[in-house]
Amino acid sequence: MTGRVITITSGKGGGGKTTTTANLAMALARLDKRVVAIDADIGLRNLDLVMGLENRIVYDLVDVIEERCALRQAMIKHKDYPHLYLIPASQNRDKTAVSPQHMKSIAMQLKESHDFILIDSPAGIEWGFKNALAPADEVLIVTNPEISSVRDADRIIGIIENHDTPIKVRLIVNRLKSNLVKRGDMLSVEDVVDMLSIRLIGIVPDDETVLKSSNMGIAAGGVVGQAYENIARRLCGEDVPFEESNGGFLGRFRRLFGNNS
Amino acid sequence: MANLIDRFLGRSSQPKSAKIAKERLQFVLVTDRSQLSPEKLRQMQAEILDVIRKYYRINEEGIDIKIESRERENYLVADIPLAKQNPNSDEDGGRIGFMLQTPAQTLKSESDESSTETDASAEAEPDPPSS
Numbered sequence: 001m002t003g004r005v006i007t008i009t010s011g012k013g014g015g016g017k018t019t020t021t022a023n024l025a026m027a028l029a030r031l032d033k034r035v036v037a038i039d040a041d042i043g044l045r046n047l048d049l050v051m052g053l054e055n056r057i058v059y060d061l062v063d064v065i066e067e068r069c070a071l072r073q074a075m076i077k078h079k080d081y082p083h084l085y086l087i088p089a090s091q092n093r094d095k096t097a098v099s100p101q102h103m104k105s106i107a108m109q110l111k112e113s114h115d116f117i118l119i120d121s122p123a124g125i126e127w128g129f130k131n132a133l134a135p136a137d138e139v140l141i142v143t144n145p146e147i148s149s150v151r152d153a154d155r156i157i158g159i160i161e162n163h164d165t166p167i168k169v170r171l172i173v174n175r176l177k178s179n180l181v182k183r184g185d186m187l188s189v190e191d192v193v194d195m196l197s198i199r200l201i202g203i204v205p206d207d208e209t210v211l212k213s214s215n216m217g218i219a220a221g222g223v224v225g226q227a228y229e230n231i232a233r234r235l236c237g238e239d240v241p242f243e244e245s246n247g248g249f250l251g252r253f254r255r256l257f258g259n260n261s
Numbered sequence: 262m263a264n265l266i267d268r269f270l271g272r273s274s275q276p277k278s279a280k281i282a283k284e285r286l287q288f289v290l291v292t293d294r295s296q297l298s299p300e301k302l303r304q305m306q307a308e309i310l311d312v313i314r315k316y317y318r319i320n321e322e323g324i325d326i327k328i329e330s331r332e333r334e335n336y337l338v339a340d341i342p343l344a345k346q347n348p349n350s351d352e353d354g355g356r357i358g359f360m361l362q363t364p365a366q367t368l369k370s371e372s373d374e375s376s377t378e379t380d381a382s383a384e385a386e387p388d389p390p391s392s
Contacts, residue, residue, distance in 0.1 A: 195290060
């Protein structure tokens, strides 16, 4: 088995990378995929909380790198999905404990027995991000339809394009408020895709149930859960039509009349 | 009624904030990607025109030089009309057009330029973080 290493990143902090990683990992697990989620945000561990596994941590990523444990020992099995594992970040070390080479070697071992290795990247474009990017076959950029988020995403895409190995980059537009898009007060998915010029893989609506589910450390349900399931299916090669993203009927009508200028 | 149709088609006398956001972003993305600040862009335009003026008579009215993004690549696109050969003729003077690819991260830094003459009003900007 050769798994795919997918890094989830955004440049800007607070855009929903960790929530996306957790929910995608759980959605893929529900599709019977063997999944490992790695928290690459050393010193700012959070993926364990969002996945509801914070009480089960014994070893972490840095313990593996510094050979205090075997890789298998740092993999925490998810309570609901037997084929989903988390490798937590170290909370009391800093990012320099990990190098791109370490990440490549860990990913290489995990690829042998898993379908997907998801890496939750830290914010920024420095060390931690470079570690998260090093083993990636693919990158998912999470951006909010908001100017600073889009600008930072563009910067990240530029850096990935200049990476030494080709990486497939796709876009998740997160926290879309379609009522604001309709009103003309939020960038539409089309606007964001148009500016970033990369392929779209998912649209996640803004919904307060996400807060509830991460409070409880469980998978998001409702429209958001559905959005993540759609992304997971698209990752698996299914042709899932995109959710109605902009002003619905009005939006289409507007585009039909070319009144975008 | 006209008002209703306008609203239905999304027309409005007031530009929507998303539209303004998109315009501002497009502008900033072009300069981010090329790392050409608006000031540097103006400087480069002026110098390019100076070179062309040495060899051609330019119709100063219709000069159009801008940076455009196409599929994440930046191009400096120039369309420079030339003055009529014969002022009484209906034929126009033709035009000079070119597209110059302007890749990111290859600009000389401010310190490299100290030997060449620079506009004193151009503030030295901190170097963008290299990737």
